[in-house]
Amino acid sequence: MSKSPFLQLHEADTVVVARDFAPQGSVWTSPDGKLTVTAKERIELGHKMAIVPLPKGTTLLKFGQPIGFSTIDIAPGDWVHSHNLDMMSLHRDFEFGTAIHEPPAPATPRTFMGYRRQDGRAATRNYVAIVSTVNCSATSANYIVDAFDEALLAEFPNIDGVIALNHKSGCSFRYTGPDHQMLARTLGGFARHPNIGAYIILGLGCETGQASFLAEEYDLVTLDNAGSKSNRPLIMNIQDLGGVKKTVQQGIAALKDLLPAANQVQRMPIPISELILGTNCGGSDGSSGVTANPALGVASDLLVAHGGTSALAETTEIYGGEHLLTRRAVSREVGEKLIERIRWWEEYAAKFGAKIDNNPSVGNKKGGLTTIFEKSLGAISKAGTAPLRAVYEYSEPMTEKGFVIMDTPGFDPASVTGLVAGGANIVIFTTGRGSCFGCKPVPSIKVSTNTPIYDRMIDDMDLNAGTILDGEKTVEEVGLEIFEEMIAVASGKKTKSELQGIGDEEFCPWMPGPIF
Template sequence: MAIRSLRIHPHDNVEVALTDLSVGEWIGTGSTRITLMDDVPAKHKYAIQDFEVGTDIIMYGVLVGMAVVPIRKGELISTSNIRHASGEYRVSQRKTDWTRPDVSKWKDRTFLGYHRADGSVGTKNYWLVIPLVFCENKNVSIIHETLVKELGYQHEVSPYSGLVRALKRQHRSGEPGDVVSSSVDPSAPTGLPDKLFEHVDGIKLLTHTLGCGGTKDDAKTLCGLLAGYVTHPNVAGATVLSLGCQNAQIPLLEAEIACRDAKFTKPLYLLEQQRVGNEADLLHEAITKTFDGLVMANQCKRQPAPIDQLCLGLECGGSDGFSGISANPALGYASDILVTLGASVVLSEFPELCGVEQELSDRCVDEETAERFVNLMKTYQHRAEAVGSGFDSNPSAGNIRDGLITDAIKSAGAAKKGGTSPVADVLDYPEKVAKPGLTLLCTPGSDIESTTAEVGSGATVVVFTTGLGTPTGNPITPVVKVSTNTLLYEKMEDIIDLDAGTIIRGEESIEEAGERILEYVIRVASGEVIAKAEAGGHDDFIPWKRGISL
């Protein structure tokens, strides 16, 4: 008989419903058998003991909430009877012993990547067009649109053109009714021209709303992020447009590039509109130089590289009550394999590490690294509280609806993406990953801000787990989506790459699913498979302006 509920950790005093459970039903695992006092929807939790007001709610073996009213054994755990709570944390003793996975089947594996002069290896070969300030967004968009169309990177006709034509005919004829869905055919031939540069994966732009009007620190942080993209292994070169009078000046960008790559040799074209003068002259020069750069970029071809050259970003969004028991721990196992092999993995979203700070601090390789993590977490939390919005405000309406009713519940499951390896390094935004192993990167929990930051720090592939579905992608790094449940995978197959709902159904172990994720990552890294976010054109880029974003 299929398992209907799960106690995640032996110390937990709540269990998770793996399917919809009904009031009056006898349920439980192991020696615990109780009568449900409420209907419990799948992904939600129920009490396996009686709680008095103030009793700790324990899940994943950590404090995740506190009872605000008496709760009977068998009652549904909800926002009406518990509130967020998390444990205190401090720098303590190191606990870096861990069980390494067997990696014998992976030790000789390679992927086909783009080898860069600094020794890094990219999974893509893109050219970037970047504004240093929002005033140049129009100009970089003109450059981008012109080049991608004329060089064979853009369909000349949208797959939705048929729908628009049908709507026009209907409007002119005055006939009522719905236009048939067959008017939309994303797979239909759309007149894609021949691609001139076969080894250049595309031309991407990074428009944003920053560069001026903020503080000098805002400008430095933006330049640091942009420098992370310019020096990124997935980037062959870049064209950068500056207006000239903004805070984010060209020398500041150059300094940030030098911090990340002291021997930077990629083609980089820096143009300032106020020096050039005429806008047409600026665009002419930018397009001409970019074309020259593309000629050079096309000389780089995919070559074999060991998989320890991968830098894997670990992300989640639209999480649900299954995230922490299916997709996230499976991704964590894949992370542990990569760490054992000497690769880098990046875990971010600091508001979604609330409640597991002590464990992560203890896993840091030394006290200095642990101190930095603790200080960054406490500073972030204090800043959030100062504007009346602590980490407890993090769960979204969708999270709560699908079982993540406190930030600590959400965080304890989200942290599973980082596996069990020691924490090799802790970075503040937008610093660059510099060590193999697990790195913690300070970012918001906001999906796109966090993904943008992970890529800016060096992630060459991102795996993004989701329980509710999100189309988030990135301009230069493939973002692989993994569903926590099969219903989502079947419903949103156009944006989800892999299904980890097999774990919930008992068809696959966490380890088996983790190995399947890693195999897919290697295929994506080699260009054998195009991640669905990339295929769908989801080029999301949102810099974090270091305010309070949860």
């Protein structure tokens, strides 16, 4: 018997999802055989078809949850999307700690081959960095990095590269104000990240985000071979050094000085309990919540069961599903903090005359996602089923073990930048439309949600969760594949983005406040 072209994700659902391109006349039959629905038109991969009459104003269900209401009468077999489905006023019934499910402990502990830093932290990569305090020093930082070509770095085989952490801010905000503190926390998080073996701080000199403030607030120092504080230059300001040319010359000399010490590392077995996984989805489609995201949830639960940390982010893509996460909160305080961040986003969007349903994006909608509620219900499945143990603000250090949430925007570079600043030493990124995201100094594993995008973008996709739609593998089997790939990449296996050298331009600190 051939597989059905449609999937019903929950027995209560009033729509089904096309698992492939379903031509007009394609038939869906309910599992009990009592209901048969014929598509009245072509239904694209990831898009929805109604399976019951939905009069105007009816609440539609997908994943067993409301995703919007019908704006016109919809008949069985009709394509359901933006032309006949819209947002709704959603009442969320918040409960706290009523759905706590601890992942079973593994029979055998697992390890990965990582770098053990002098302070005890675990690294998956070993980079040397230039931390720019302000956009005005970005060009100088790039000139310094350009001097470190493959021939020079060949002398230091344990160093993955030299990167410039450049951004578009650093000035025109209130000194010690919220934006200044957030930027400093992000830059400090990267400078102190275990995947950064050595760094210098590079500024212009007159910016609000002073290098001295950053160094003092986050105790930033350069370490010598023994892991002790060094007297080597740490802060370089272009104005003090006499301009760009002199700064570049001195910056090159300073980094060359740091390379021998940074190279003095060797991979060794480290428990995977020391992995901090940052999860993200970008270029999502209607199959994201069916394949790659729930499979990543399986991998997330496996890591948590081994004592590791898995972080969900993109708060605007939790919106509408947060009531399901508060049920998993280990305390009312943790659940309330998530609700507080959701309320902050509602107020933040309203200040600019916007609403959170501006997300899904154009590409998301082409891929079958219609409302933010629908997108969020699929996105939160990346978090598996483990208890929610902490909620962090943007780029805060993630110190709690287990499943946690970091408050970030849905914009991928800004979201992952916050996760890495908070300590994530590996990233898994699901995509249905085809993201090309890379993330130096942390490896980013790309998982496609469907086979067509995997085949079309084979040089960018690390794993294919589309095999679930194809009927070849289960969600659990793909989840285990993701888990094993995570350990392999943490141990040094190059991701597709790393093989292409992607990740230098994705550093993007989030700045939510006004620019003066």
